[in-house]
Amino acid sequence: MEKAPLPGDEEGRRMSEGQAEARLLEPDEGRGQEGGSADPTRPAWGSKLQYVLAQVGFSVGLGNVWRFPYLCHQNGGGAFLLLYVLLLGFIGVPLFFLELAAGQCVRQGSIGVWGRISPRLGGVGFSSCVVCFFVALYYNVIVAWSLFYLGSSFQDPLPWEQCPFHNNRTVKECARSSPTTYFWFRKALDITDSIDDLGHFNAVMSGCLLAAWAIVCLAMIKGIRSSSKVMYFSSVFPYVVLLCFLARGLLLDGASEGIVYMFYPRLQIWGEIQVWRQAATQVFFALGLGFGSVIAYSSYNPPNNNCHRDALVVSVINLLTSILASLVVFAMLGFRAKSITMDCVVRYVCLRLLPWLNVSEPRSVTLPQYSQWFLQYGAQLGGNFTDCNLEEEMNKGVEGTGLAFIAFTEAMTLFPGSPFWSALFFLMLLNLGLSTMFGTMQGILTPLTDSFALLGRRRILLTVGSCVLGFALGLLFTQRSGNYFVTMFDDYSATLPLIVVAVFETVAVSWVYGADRFLDDIERMIRWRPPVLYKYLWRFVCLFAMLALLGASVLRMLFKRPTYTAWNQHMASETTLEYPGWALAFLCMFMLVALLPLPIAYLHAMLRSDADAHTVPPEQQELQGDGHLSFPQLSATDRADRNPGSMSPVQPGVLSPAAQSVTPASQRVLLCRSSHTCEPDFCELCVNTQNSSLKKDRKRTGNFKRTAKREQKK
Numbered sequence: 001m002e003k004a005p006l007p008g009d010e011e012g013r014r015m016s017e018g019q020a021e022a023r024l025l026e027p028d029e030g031r032g033q034e035g036g037s038a039d040p041t042r043p044a045w046g047s048k049l050q051y052v053l054a055q056v057g058f059s060v061g062l063g064n065v066w067r068f069p070y071l072c073h074q075n076g077g078g079a080f081l082l083l084y085v086l087l088l089g090f091i092g093v094p095l096f097f098l099e100l101a102a103g104q105c106v107r108q109g110s111i112g113v114w115g116r117i118s119p120r121l122g123g124v125g126f127s128s129c130v131v132c133f134f135v136a137l138y139y140n141v142i143v144a145w146s147l148f149y150l151g152s153s154f155q156d157p158l159p160w161e162q163c164p165f166h167n168n169r170t171v172k173e174c175a176r177s178s179p180t181t182y183f184w185f186r187k188a189l190d191i192t193d194s195i196d197d198l199g200h201f202n203a204v205m206s207g208c209l210l211a212a213w214a215i216v217c218l219a220m221i222k223g224i225r226s227s228s229k230v231m232y233f234s235s236v237f238p239y240v241v242l243l244c245f246l247a248r249g250l251l252l253d254g255a256s257e258g259i260v261y262m263f264y265p266r267l268q269i270w271g272e273i274q275v276w277r278q279a280a281t282q283v284f285f286a287l288g289l290g291f292g293s294v295i296a297y298s299s300y301n302p303p304n305n306n307c308h309r310d311a312l313v314v315s316v317i318n319l320l321t322s323i324l325a326s327l328v329v330f331a332m333l334g335f336r337a338k339s340i341t342m343d344c345v346v347r348y349v350c351l352r353l354l355p356w357l358n359v360s361e362p363r364s365v366t367l368p369q370y371s372q373w374f375l376q377y378g379a380q381l382g383g384n385f386t387d388c389n390l391e392e393e394m395n396k397g398v399e400g401t402g403l404a405f406i407a408f409t410e411a412m413t414l415f416p417g418s419p420f421w422s423a424l425f426f427l428m429l430l431n432l433g434l435s436t437m438f439g440t441m442q443g444i445l446t447p448l449t450d451s452f453a454l455l456g457r458r459r460i461l462l463t464v465g466s467c468v469l470g471f472a473l474g475l476l477f478t479q480r481s482g483n484y485f486v487t488m489f490d491d492y493s494a495t496l497p498l499i500v501v502a503v504f505e506t507v508a509v510s511w512v513y514g515a516d517r518f519l520d521d522i523e524r525m526i527r528w529r530p531p532v533l534y535k536y537l538w539r540f541v542c543l544f545a546m547l548a549l550l551g552a553s554v555l556r557m558l559f560k561r562p563t564y565t566a567w568n569q570h571m572a573s574e575t576t577l578e579y580p581g582w583a584l585a586f587l588c589m590f591m592l593v594a595l596l597p598l599p600i601a602y603l604h605a606m607l608r609s610d611a612d613a614h615t616v617p618p619e620q621q622e623l624q625g626d627g628h629l630s631f632p633q634l635s636a637t638d639r640a641d642r643n644p645g646s647m648s649p650v651q652p653g654v655l656s657p658a659a660q661s662v663t664p665a666s667q668r669v670l671l672c673r674s675s676h677t678c679e680p681d682f683c684e685l686c687v688n689t690q691n692s693s694l695k696k697d698r699k700r701t702g703n704f705k706r707t708a709k710r711e712q713k714k
Helices: 017-023 048-059 062-074 078-106 110-117 123-152 172-176 179-188 203-220 224-234 237-249 255-263 267-271 273-286 293-298 307-357 367-381 390-394 400-412 418-451 453-457 459-478 482-493 495-526 533-559 581-595 597-613 636-642 657-662 665-671 680-686 692-713
Strands: 563-568 573-578
Touching: 048 224, 048 293, 048 307, 048 418, 062 078, 062 255, 062 273, 062 307, 062 400, 062 418, 078 110, 078 267, 078 273, 078 293, 078 307, 078 495, 078 533, 110 123, 110 293, 110 418, 110 495, 123 179, 123 203, 123 400, 123 418, 123 459, 123 482, 123 495, 123 581, 123 597, 172 179, 179 400, 203 224, 203 418, 203 459, 224 237, 224 418, 237 307, 237 418, 255 307, 255 390, 267 273, 273 495, 273 533, 293 418, 307 367, 307 390, 307 400, 307 495, 400 418, 400 482, 418 453, 418 459, 453 459, 459 482, 482 495, 482 563, 482 581, 495 533, 495 581
Parallel strands: none
Antiparallel strands: 563 573
16 A cells, blocks of 8 residues: 655655655755765764664563563463564554654654654653663663673582582572572572562672673763674674574473473463553563664664664564574473473382382383373372472473573573583673663663753763763662562563653654654655555554553553562562552652653643744734734645645755745744744744854844843833
């Protein structure tokens, strides 16, 4: 489905170079070699590969390794994968394309993009920056954990292979759980029993957090010129490691059982609303929508870059990475579960069951043989004998940090040369985390430097100051109870604000600015018109999906009190606890801070529009009976010629003769300071600050105001 061809456009898909420049691009944009930058002072990617690696590195993060496999496993296996692909195609890709195109078109960060589209929605960009900062606070703590485990991997045997001894006796907490679980909760985190017990600071983790922020600061200190060089390693290395683990994992006993268990389709889960909510949330966060990082990265692209192709490529790579990570994870978990289950069989066979099975070698007993025997004779034995069940072992420790730092870590202890595989795995986690951190910080720094000239001139100071502030506030997560705060921030502090941001982004482009006009801008930018299907996806499907996701998330918080998983030291097991009142108040405060820029920017834009309306000289105002300004109306022909309101840069003299004749230039300058008090046909006059005649008009207007003030004083 394509839009009808434009005049002079034979196929309706491509425009002539002259048409593209006349509407969207600055005089030198779109000419010359591919990849030329419209603004020579703005940094640009060294190559298309750098840009793609940056986008892939940001979107492919730790969630692809531990959250997607968990959701796929818990929600119907192959059925969840099909649902995820469906939502990715109809919601994820259109929204991702929207952000890529907006950033490339305006060539600014999120604050500048949404302020250009509609000043009253300028708070969307500020909210994105705030959410990015909140996410960076706890996300870099996970990078610090990876650094700690990476350093601990250079030991043989690994420190989490065996339980420690105290007074020649095995530590009870370790004996009741497992060596990897004990090392994670007691040695790495030294965790408390609940979030109410804050505990002291963990000195080792505080040092690792300092190192993590130092790495981020050094990589970001020169903007994309420095971070893009790091991307060649941090974005590619995880794929090398995943392929190595996949090749090794497929050769392990139990790998096939793990993969089959994961992808076996259970289509009945499609009838559960919770599964749809989790799939949509995963699509939303997998592509990094709403953070502003996608916009920031695309703003450094040349105007003629094919952002539509980029959206499809990055989305497909993200999906394939999630599937690859799931294959690796469940091949390893299948091997781990098979090993534990077979140890259970051997233990019971050796203790009591040998006479009945009549076997000379316990390990020759297969799981089906043991299960069949247990069904027939297990009830006669009594005691604590259980069916050594492979599926039950697959369900243990597969969510979030437990998957990476407990289950996967335990599986690697069974490998020959386990220190090598452990170091490789945590180096991969480190690179995945750093790539996402670079994108998150870019979503903070780029909008601020683009929107505030003072910060733009002191970018290095801003980068260092942001990292120092991030480290100082991040010490909250290095307390003994810090893991509970990481969980709280990950589950709630970013989810709702980001969904709200995505809703306003969709409204701003598809309804306020206009989906047709946005597609026109894209067509003039890349000289190819995307299918009109995007118009309806943005206006209805994506917006409805985001509102439904927002409603489901809010209702879930209202009707089900938020809970977290705590570690009980005495019981050596995990327990589910409700967040205390002060923690919920703390959580609500952070969500309020993230959303506060939206109403503030709206009120500021309204007040500014009212103030600007009163700065028009009295003799140039045409007052109506109700005291409001009356603006000359343009004919339909002039509007069609101009297609007003384009958010992209324009050249001097783009107003039609009719538009220039009906209103003096000085009045147009004053009226165009806010798009809320004037006709859209006049607004683009203010975009080009290089217009000398405009400067003269503004100077004359300023002189008039000063003269009026002096006369008033007299």
